[in-house]
Amino acid sequence: SQQGEEDPQALSIQEGENATMNCSYKTSINNLQWYRQNSGRGLVHLILIRSNEREKHSGRLRVTLDTSKKSSSLLITASRAADTASYFCATGKGADKLIFGTGTRLQVFP
């Protein structure tokens, strides 16, 4: 079963625009991770945010976490065509037994 839902399920934007994806989860967590998956391929780890953190940045990525609302958001700024992929949030203890959300399919048009 999935830990949570991601919203929106699909997102289409133009290059240069920002993309925001949201993730909600059900149980209390120690940390939350975001992954990217290019079509039918493996997952690439983007960022991990711990439960005692509220915001984290990595390059063009900004992740927020609101444990009171059991939600997280991923913001990609100044998007590029190469950002086209599916994005998943995942919760779990470290890398073991990750529980993934349903994913957001992002399409960035040149």
Add this chain to the structure above:
Amino acid sequence: KAGVTQTPRYLIKTRGQQVTLSCSPISGHRSVSWYQQTPGQGLQFLFEYFSETQRNKGNFPGRFSGRQFSNSRSEMNVSTLELGDSALYLCASSRGTGDGTEAFFGQGTRLTVV
């Protein structure tokens, strides 16, 4: 350093057959986890091995099994294949030392059962 390697990349099997998938983790990583990805169920955790011992198991039938060798390489086996087993099977490796440990994924094995 080399990433997580999964073999084979693609596989076609017939219902009722069995299949073995292989995963070589990143050097020094002792934890290997397996996930199944399907359009209907999304990404689901199968099991995790650490130092040759199964440490966690997901909610899958006993037809799905795995093992880990002393060099941390892992195999998963699916017996009596069903059409619904068609999926992308992903392997992830990590140091396995606890909370906040990043998982590195392989490219996956796409299994098609006909």
